[in-house]
Amino acid sequence: MPDHIQMSEDELRERTRALLEEVHPETTEAIPFRRKQYEHGLAWVHFPEGHGGLGLSPKMNVIVQDEIGKHSKVVHQDPGASIIGIGMGAPVVLTYGTDEMKRDMLPRIFSGEDVWCQMFSEPSAGSDVAGLAMRAERDGDEWVVNGQKVWTTVAHLSRWGMLLARTNPDVPKHDGLSYFVLDMQAPGVEVRPLYQITGEAEFNEVFLTDVRIPHDRMLGKEGQGWNVAITTLMNERVAIGGGGSKKKGGGGIAQLLKVWNDRNKDASSPAQEAILRDRMTQAWIENELLRVTSQRARAAQKSGTPGPEGSVSKLAQAEIHKRMWELGVDVMGATGLTFEAGYELRQGYGSLNSALELAKYQFLRSRANSIEGGTSEIMRNILGERVLGLPGEPRVDKNVAWKDVPRS
Amino acid sequence: MAFEFTFTEEHDELRATVRAFLEERSDENAVREQMASETGFDPDVWAQMAEQIGLAGLIIPEEHGGAGMGYVELLVVMEEMGRALLCSPFLSSAVFAANALQSCADEATQKELLAGIAAGETRVTVAHAEPNGRWDLDGIQLSATGSGGNVTLTGTKTFVLDGHTADVILVAARTPQGIGLFRVNADASGLRRTALPELDLTRKLAQLEFASTPATPVSQGDQSAAFARVLALVVAALSAEQVGGAQKCLDMAVEYAKTRLQFGRPIGSYQGIKHKCADMLVAVEFAKSAAYNACFAAAEDDPDLIESASLAKAYCSESYFHAAADNIQIHGGMGFTWEHPAHLYFKRAKASELLFGDPSHHREIVAREVGI
Ligand SMILES: Cc1cc2nc3c(=O)[nH]c(=O)nc-3n(C[C@H](O)[C@H](O)[C@H](O)COP(=O)(O)OP(=O)(O)OC[C@H]3O[C@@H](n4cnc5c(N)ncnc54)[C@H](O)[C@@H]3O)c2cc1C
Numbered sequence: 037m038p039d040h041i042q043m044s045e046d047e048l049r050e051r052t053r054a055l056l057e058e059v060h061p062e063t064t065e066a067i068p069f070r071r072k073q074y075e076h077g078l079a080w081v082h083f084p085e086g087h088g089g090l091g092l093s094p095k096m097n098v099i100v101q102d103e104i105g106k107h108s109k110v111v112h113q114d115p116g117a118s119i120i121g122i123g124m125g126a127p128v129v130l131t132y133g134t135d136e137m138k139r140d141m142l143p144r145i146f147s148g149e150d151v152w153c154q155m156f157s158e159p160s161a162g163s164d165v166a167g168l169a170m171r172a173e174r175d176g177d178e179w180v181v182n183g184q185k186v187w188t189t190v191a192h193l194s195r196w197g198m199l200l201a202r203t204n205p206d207v208p209k210h211d212g213l214s215y216f217v218l219d220m221q222a223p224g225v226e227v228r229p230l231y232q233i234t235g236e237a238e239f240n241e242v243f244l245t246d247v248r249i250p251h252d253r254m255l256g257k258e259g260q261g262w263n264v265a266i267t268t269l270m271n272e273r274v275a276i277g278g279g280g281s282k283k284k285g286g287g288g289i290a291q292l293l294k295v296w297n298d299r300n301k302d303a304s305s306p307a308q309e310a311i312l313r314d315r316m317t318q319a320w321i322e323n324e325l326l327r328v329t330s331q332r333a334r335a336a337q338k339s340g341t342p343g344p345e346g347s348v349s350k351l352a353q354a355e356i357h358k359r360m361w362e363l364g365v366d367v368m369g370a371t372g373l374t375f376e377a378g379y380e381l382r383q384g385y386g387s388l389n390s391a392l393e394l395a396k397y398q399f400l401r402s403r404a405n406s407i408e409g410g411t412s413e414i415m416r417n418i419l420g421e422r423v424l425g426l427p428g429e430p431r432v433d434k435n436v437a438w439k440d441v442p443r444s
Numbered sequence: 445m446a447f448e449f450t451f452t453e454e455h456d457e458l459r460a461t462v463r464a465f466l467e468e469r470s471d472e473n474a475v476r477e478q479m480a481s482e483t484g485f486d487p488d489v490w491a492q493m494a495e496q497i498g499l500a501g502l503i504i505p506e507e508h509g510g511a512g513m514g515y516v517e518l519l520v521v522m523e524e525m526g527r528a529l530l531c532s533p534f535l536s537s538a539v540f541a542a543n544a545l546q547s548c549a550d551e552a553t554q555k556e557l558l559a560g561i562a563a564g565e566t567r568v569t570v571a572h573a574e575p576n577g578r579w580d581l582d583g584i585q586l587s588a589t590g591s592g593g594n595v596t597l598t599g600t601k602t603f604v605l606d607g608h609t610a611d612v613i614l615v616a617a618r619t620p621q622g623i624g625l626f627r628v629n630a631d632a633s634g635l636r637r638t639a640l641p642e643l644d645l646t647r648k649l650a651q652l653e654f655a656s657t658p659a660t661p662v663s664q665g666d667q668s669a670a671f672a673r674v675l676a677l678v679v680a681a682l683s684a685e686q687v688g689g690a691q692k693c694l695d696m697a698v699e700y701a702k703t704r705l706q707f708g709r710p711i712g713s714y715q716g717i718k719h720k721c722a723d724m725l726v727a728v729e730f731a732k733s734a735a736y737n738a739c740f741a742a743a744e745d746d747p748d749l750i751e752s753a754s755l756a757k758a759y760c761s762e763s764y765f766h767a768a769a770d771n772i773q774i775h776g777g778m779g780f781t782w783e784h785p786a787h788l789y790f791k792r793a794k795a796s797e798l799l800f801g802d803p804s805h806h807r808e809i810v811a812r813e814v815g816i
Binding site: 285293296313314316317318320321322324325328329331332335348351352413415416417419420421423424425426427428429430 | 447448449450698701702709710712713714715717718719721722723725726729730732733734736737755758759804807808810811814816
């Protein structure tokens with residue numbers, strides 16, 4: 037990415053106010069407002085001009101948020117279903133997409149009109165995603181795709197899918213992959229919900245039967261899909277790990293404190309109380325450090341593409357969340373024996389109308405934090421090998437044609 | 445407050461200067477030599493630190509002969525000192541006493557003592573803890589009697605940093621108004637100083653017994669709030685020192701894991717070792733966040749200083765200790781020997797964890813400050 041254009045904070049704030057003069061979140065719906073925000077280059081200020089940005093440093097995105105928050109009671113946040121499109125779809129289209137794709141797809145990702153999903157994992161390829169089996173074969177100007185994806189979050193809502201498929205089984209696994217943008221409405225795409233630990237179905241299995249993808253929807257070159265996927269995965273870790281609350285005491289810890297305050301205080305002895313209070317303080321500290329660490333990472337982030345350091349936050353956040361919500365349930369004692377939301381299959385969050393019920397839901401949902409977007413074990417491998425420079429393990433799949441590697 | 449956490453070129457230069465100096469003057473041999481000595485520091489090194497790099501007066505204003513720098517510079521310096529396990533009166537004199545005087549002493553006393561500290565000529569310490577082992581203000585039981593020019597102190601202070609070698613001791617004592625700080629010269633009558641047998645030989649501690657010892661108040665009135673803030677400033681600085689030590693342990697562990705071969709492979713290729721290192725890395729990064737946050741809060745006189753400082757002390761203490769402990773484990777039998785430096789960090793880590801209050805003490809402060 038080229039050097040960032042210099043623009044003062046004041047100037048960026050002024051531009052944000054100019055947007056608010058034209059459309060205001062209090063009087064404009066999310067989609068039309070966010071379309072205008074995109075046109076003004078205030079969607080992702082680190083993107084180039086004309087593509088939702090102003091070519092500034094990524095650090096400056098928070099200024100836009102801050103200025104909108106100052107002048108409006110309503111803030112149209114990134115829509116929940118668009119997190120994958122915004123966090124991973126947009127950067128990959130920007131880096132590898134044609135001008136036409138950028139022009140047509142980026143504004144609709146930001147506005148929330150088009151939901152995107154990530155179609156990497158398969159039944160036989162999770163952590164070892166480069167070992168995937170979905171087959172794409174060339175037929176004239178098109179590719180014909182067959183196979184199964186799994187754990188595909190929001191596939192049921194998606195307009196487009198980021199699809200990684202095997203175009204050559206006769207070379208080692210990383211070399212035979214290509215990356216496509218898949219039209220989820222194309223014939224032969226079948227999405228089936230998967231029932232989760234929480235009772236929800238956020239993710240799906242997706243079956244592809246003779247699905248045709250035009251050749252110009254390939255991102256990167258044939259056989260270079262792995263490099264494109266890496267861009268996606270790096271951004272994913274930041275999208276997931278870069279979270280935490282930007283505000284002190286905000287986000288998850290605020291919810292946990294509410295549980296602490298709303299709990300049945302008669303249920304524990306002073307000794308139990310002291311133990312739980314210390315654990316609560318540890319949770320506060322870890323959340324606060326998650327926030328400060330993300331802030332430090334943002335301050336250090338010079339270019340638009342995050343490095344393996346993103347894995348520090350991803351790993352830490354996953355483990356902290358799990359501990360935090362285990363504590364949430366421990367704090368409430370016997371109240372934790374019930375779960376009012378129930379486990380009826382639902383696509384969406386159902387009703388979680390108290391802090392205590394929400395905590396029980398989080399207790400269940402947070403188990404995924406150390407699996408989704410790369411498991412904690414894989415994060416430790418990445419930190420050990422790519423950040424600390426420790427040697428890798430002996431590999432049985434190196435320099436072996438993909439078709440000859442054993443698979444479960 | 446949300447800090448930017450930006451380090452300037454000057455900060456990088458300061459770090460490089462201090463690191464180069466310590467590599468030369470505080471290598472492992474020098475540390476071991478000071479560990480074995482009773483005074484626990486090398487007067488030549490201390491003089492050089494004061495005169496050539498201006499470290500003894502780093503946070504002392506220029507008008508009092510110091511370098512007039514702040515807590516961001518101090519954090520850089522403390523990290524490097526922690527990394528090198530420097531044995532010196534820096535924490536007692538240049539940090540604790542310099543802060544205590546600036547926060548609690550009247551102008552005349554500051555004028556009298558700060559220039560000497562900055563020049564490295566007067567080594568001052570603060571006597572705070574007592575045999576009751578408490579680190580909060582309630583633990584301060586020793587009382588000052590008399591008034592004006594006739595104040596005397598009677599009682600015992602202990603775990604006093606460099607208490608047996610300091611030229612001047614600032615004693616925290618009970619007064620009818622609350623808490624005051626009293627100046628006692630090393631040669632005062634009725635003062636008995638005994639070096640303690642430390643767990644961590646790199647940082648010297650002493651017990652001081654006062655028997656009707658003449659003392660001079662450094663200011664009038666209750667200094668409770670000011671002194672609580674001084675303690676926060678000291679633990680903020682100490683947390684940065686802990687970060688430096690923890691980073692060094694991680695570096696040592698990773699280096700060894702790359703080179704030590706067992707079963708025909710570097711031990712760092714085994715996940716049992718690799719994942720330990722990865723977890724250490726996360727803990728060290730979080731410790732940096734904690735210490736930087738506290739020191740930036742100190743630099744900007746943030747209202748949340750007490751909370752940030754205690755948060756940092758609680759977290760950095762544990763992550764340093766775990767890093768030092770895992771470093772021993774990763775070194776195997778070698779890590780358990782006297783010859784290998786791993787135990788020096790291990791002991792420094794535990795002693796720093798207990799000094800000025802253990803993690804549960806500081807979490808208690810955080811809980812109180814944030815309302816848990
Ligand atoms: C809520 C949720 C949402 C998801 N959304 C998506 C999505 O939208 N799109 C998508 O493509 N995928 C998605 N995934 C899939 C996710 O990326 C995979 O589940 C994950 O990569 C792990 O793969 P796996 O489930 O096959 O487990 P496996 O890879 O089989 O792992 C099983 C266990 O073995 C360990 N393991 C595996 N390899 C190693 C190794 N080399 N060293 C040490 N331990 C190892 C793992 O850490 C784990 O503990 C989602 C998953 C979840 C839970």
